[in-house]
Amino acid sequence: MTGPETLDIAIVGGGPVGLFLACLLAGKGLSVQVFEARSAVSPHSRAIGIHPPALELFDALELAPALIAEGVKVPGGVLRGRNGELLGELSLEGVSKRYPFVLALPQARTETLLARRLCELAPGTLRRGVRVGQAQQCGDQVQLTLHPENGPPESVQARFVVAADGSRSALRAMLGVEYPGKTYADTYLMGDFPDTTVYGSRALIQLSAGGVVESFPLPGGRRRWVARTDRLLPDATAADLTKLLHQRTGQYVPAAECSMLSAFETRRHAADEVVQGRVAFIGDAAHQVSPIGGQGMTLGWCDAAALSPLLENILSGTSSLDSLAQFGRTRLKAARRAAAQAELNMWAGRPAAGLPGWARSALLRALLASPAAPTLARLFTMRWAAPA
Numbered sequence: 001m002t003g004p005e006t007l008d009i010a011i012v013g014g015g016p017v018g019l020f021l022a023c024l025l026a027g028k029g030l031s032v033q034v035f036e037a038r039s040a041v042s043p044h045s046r047a048i049g050i051h052p053p054a055l056e057l058f059d060a061l062e063l064a065p066a067l068i069a070e071g072v073k074v075p076g077g078v079l080r081g082r083n084g085e086l087l088g089e090l091s092l093e094g095v096s097k098r099y100p101f102v103l104a105l106p107q108a109r110t111e112t113l114l115a116r117r118l119c120e121l122a123p124g125t126l127r128r129g130v131r132v133g134q135a136q137q138c139g140d141q142v143q144l145t146l147h148p149e150n151g152p153p154e155s156v157q158a159r160f161v162v163a164a165d166g167s168r169s170a171l172r173a174m175l176g177v178e179y180p181g182k183t184y185a186d187t188y189l190m191g192d193f194p195d196t197t198v199y200g201s202r203a204l205i206q207l208s209a210g211g212v213v214e215s216f217p218l219p220g221g222r223r224r225w226v227a228r229t230d231r232l233l234p235d236a237t238a239a240d241l242t243k244l245l246h247q248r249t250g251q252y253v254p255a256a257e258c259s260m261l262s263a264f265e266t267r268r269h270a271a272d273e274v275v276q277g278r279v280a281f282i283g284d285a286a287h288q289v290s291p292i293g294g295q296g297m298t299l300g301w302c303d304a305a306a307l308s309p310l311l312e313n314i315l316s317g318t319s320s321l322d323s324l325a326q327f328g329r330t331r332l333k334a335a336r337r338a339a340a341q342a343e344l345n346m347w348a349g350r351p352a353a354g355l356p357g358w359a360r361s362a363l364l365r366a367l368l369a370s371p372a373a374p375t376l377a378r379l380f381t382m383r384w385a386a387p388a
């Protein structure tokens with residue numbers, strides 16, 4: 001075992017949230033390293049939606065233009081009822097001065113662009129192919145054991161560790177932090193295909209009798225489809241999904257040209273401690289919300305934006321460790337809000353949402369035509385998450 005070396009901040013996990021935090025801390029005169037277990041970005045893109053508050057945060061890194069250049073600006077969505085009837089459209093026109101849209105960009109590209117920016121700002125900060133296998137708090141430092149893919153174990157010490165190692169966070173388990181939560185009955189099947197619709201850059205939400213179908217544009221003339229299913233269908237094929245889409249929307253989607261297929265469950269979890277001594281949890285390591293509504297990454301990026309100045313101040317001696325307690329409370333409150341919003345989204349997409357189909361359609365039609373529509377647009381684009 002080699003080491004020990006003392007870092008100011010060690011970030012465990014180079015997913016979207018860990019990389020973003022590292023970019024924010026780069027150039028602040030601190031020694032920062034990101035340890036990422038994977039040797040390359042995962043090509044499987046779970047997240048595609050980037051909300052305006054996140055794009056505004058990316059301004060600090062001058063990264064928004066690069067993301068926008070590769071993504072699709074989604075200016076709003078079309079809502080259809082169970083028989084395909086138009087219930088209305090939701091425009092995102094007023095949600096942000098600079099970014100009045102949700103950006104659709106596969107997570108793999110987002111992570112690649114973040115890693116590239118980090119390399120420009122602070123070369124050598126990201127170490128890929130290095131799994132953190134142990135963490136121990138010792139006085140005013142945290143000791144990590146690293147397992148590089150191609151080399152002997154190493155030991156590093158850091159004045160702070162930020163765990164951005166995802167919903168299955170090993171750091172959480174190592175430090176005995178609980179992650180209580182629940183799994184919902186709502187399950188979905190999703191896939192990416194060539195775009196055969198007339199919707200262009202707009203999203204489609206169709207509240208069909210069998211369950212909601214959602215679809216979003218992707219770069220390169222492709223489209224992501226997400227259909228609610230009665231149960232998790234891990235063995236479903238692309239043809240099963242396209243058949244479901246045809247039954248529910250009448251839309252022809254070519255199964256043979258599917259580039260990604262995934263069945264997923266929905267969960268809600270939150271760490272019972274977001275800060276433990278000199279370790280802070282952010283992103284999915286701190287909280288998981290149902291992906292319906294696409295809020296997870298934006299929520300994690302807001303955690304990082306809130307944590308970055310606190311760490312700087314604590315390390316420079318201008319704030320005490322106690323300032324992190326308020327951070328933990330605020331971030332868990334934001335996660336609860338996102339989780340509640342995701343629950344509302346899932347409720348609206350259930351075949352029987354506690355209301356007869358016609359009543360739900362009438363309610364949504366009235367809402368979209370009412371003066372409350374801009375407020376709804378602000379809610380869906382996480383305006384409430386924007387840092388003060």
Ligand SMILES: Cc1cc2nc3c(=O)[nH]c(=O)nc-3n(C[C@H](O)[C@H](O)[C@H](O)COP(=O)(O)OP(=O)(O)OC[C@H]3O[C@@H](n4cnc5c(N)ncnc54)[C@H](O)[C@@H]3O)c2cc1C
Nearest residue numbers: 013015016017037047048049132165166283284294296297
């Ligand atoms: C189907 C689906 C669709 C989604 N759609 C959206 C969407 O449109 N918009 C949105 O905002 N969110 C969406 N989400 C949620 C989003 O994917 C997550 O919130 C986001 O990936 C969390 O980022 P993270 O960096 O916290 O964690 P992760 O993306 O999980 O990254 C954690 C990283 O840590 C690494 N790691 C783990 N353990 C270790 C270790 N011991 N040592 C070193 N490295 C380690 C992993 O390899 C990984 O790279 C979706 C989720 C799902 C499942």
